Amino acid sequence: MPRILILGTGPVQKDAVEICCALGLEVFTCSNSGLGPAAALADHVARIDITDVSGVLEYVRQHQINLVYSIGSDLAMPTACRVSQELALPTLVTLQTAFTCNSKPNLRAALGQDFPGNVRYQVLDQPDPARVSLPYPLVLKPADSQGGRGVNRLDSPDNLALAFEQAIAFSRQGRVILEEWIPGPEFSLNLYLLAGQIVFSAVSDRRVWPQFAIGLVHSHQYPSGLSSAAQHRLLELAYSACQRLDIRNGPAYFQIKYWQDRLFLIEITPRLDGCHLWRLIRSASGVDLLRITFEHLLGHPPCPADFQPQALGSFQLEFTCQPPGQPALNLPAPPKATFSDYYYAPGEAVRRINGLLEKTGYFITAAEDV
Numbered sequence: 167m168p169r170i171l172i173l174g175t176g177p178v179q180k181d182a183v184e185i186c187c188a189l190g191l192e193v194f195t196c197s198n199s200g201l202g203p204a205a206a207l208a209d210h211v212a213r214i215d216i217t218d219v220s221g222v223l224e225y226v227r228q229h230q231i232n233l234v235y236s237i238g239s240d241l242a243m244p245t246a247c248r249v250s251q252e253l254a255l256p257t258l259v260t261l262q263t264a265f266t267c268n269s270k271p272n273l274r275a276a277l278g279q280d281f282p283g284n285v286r287y288q289v290l291d292q293p294d295p296a297r298v299s300l301p302y303p304l305v306l307k308p309a310d311s312q313g314g315r316g317v318n319r320l321d322s323p324d325n326l327a328l329a330f331e332q333a334i335a336f337s338r339q340g341r342v343i344l345e346e347w348i349p350g351p352e353f354s355l356n357l358y359l360l361a362g363q364i365v366f367s368a369v370s371d372r373r374v375w376p377q378f379a380i381g382l383v384h385s386h387q388y389p390s391g392l393s394s395a396a397q398h399r400l401l402e403l404a405y406s407a408c409q410r411l412d413i414r415n416g417p418a419y420f421q422i423k424y425w426q427d428r429l430f431l432i433e434i435t436p437r438l439d440g441c442h443l444w445r446l447i448r449s450a451s452g453v454d455l456l457r458i459t460f461e462h463l464l465g466h467p468p469c470p471a472d473f474q475p476q477a478l479g480s481f482q483l484e485f486t487c488q489p490p491g492q493p494a495l496n497l498p499a500p501p502k503a504t505f506s507d508y509y510y511a512p513g514e515a516v517r518r519i520n521g522l523l524e525k526t527g528y529f530i531t532a533a534e535d536v
Contacts, residue, residue: 172194
């Protein structure tokens with residue numbers, strides 16, 4: 167029985183553990199705490215920081231593990247790739263690509279300032295307004311974090327020092343990046359690539375909480391309402407970005423804004439997203455990106471039939487959210503929900519991640535039932 171180590175034990179990694187169990191693998195997981203929804207389902211759990219390459223490497227050798235991977239985590243990808251490269255284990259992503267995409271400054275630099283869709287940016291080493299060369303409004307982010315951690319919109323220099331302090335606290339690299347603020351609707355793009363070619367794409371509408379300026383996601387709808395012409399442009403841009411970043415095999419995820427007939431790349435990562443969109447896409451099309459990804463890792467590349475979509479309708483994935491520190495309510499999903507899941511036991515304290523509204527679970531419904 168092949169053995170796989172899933173880096174991370176959170177709700178998104180739970181999806182990975184479930185499919186690996188279904189595929190007959192012996193599943194190992196690890197995280198700082200060794201706790202979480204994924205840990206509860208795995209065969210073995212270890213308390214190892216997922217960025218501790220030497221610790222993960224020793225654990226993989228000790229337990230003769232055959233695969234190391236993760237989904238929904240930028241932090242996990244460099245570790246998974248480095249360990250896999252060191253031990254000659256299967257991987258879908260090069261180590262260089264994983265490192266580039268895990269660092270927002272490196273990602274922006276690799277694309278190039280003149281790359282269509284790249285936003286103007288600046289790496290900031292101290293909270294000095296005189297050093298800011300971009301016009302406000304701006305978004306200030308940790309260089310290497312995700313999920314809205316330490317992200318603030320700045321409309322003037324007034325809150326620069328506080329925002330810098332919050333961002334640097336979430337950066338393992340100790341770096342902060344400023345990006346121009348882009349208004350407009352947001353879209354998610356999930357791709358699958360084989361030998362550098364896009365063999366599947368899915369554009370979904372990414373809806374955010376309007377009361378927060380940093381783009382906290384509330385729901386996704388697939389298929390998207392974006393025009394076919396705009397989707398074609400989006401795919402061309404994403405393909406160019408994949409070529410520039412050497413994303414050649416497996417899943418890739420993009421967050422994109424569309425404003426004044428221009429497309430702007432907000433996030434790019436060579437993995438499945440952290441919003442369970444594989445389940446939304448499967449609901450609407452029958453294409454199972456999660457299963458395809460892990461079967462690919464196991465040495466069974468997908469064939470064209472795996473990506474033949476069915477028109478099953480339009481579906482929405484909506485998150486339930488609460489402020490951090492509150493006891494999880496786990497309110498019932500709508501009666502017509504086709505799937506629902508909760509991240510916490512009832513009454514369990516909601517963890518602080520973005521500090522505003524935290525995801526506590528999600529459900530999927532047919533769009534006409536919303």
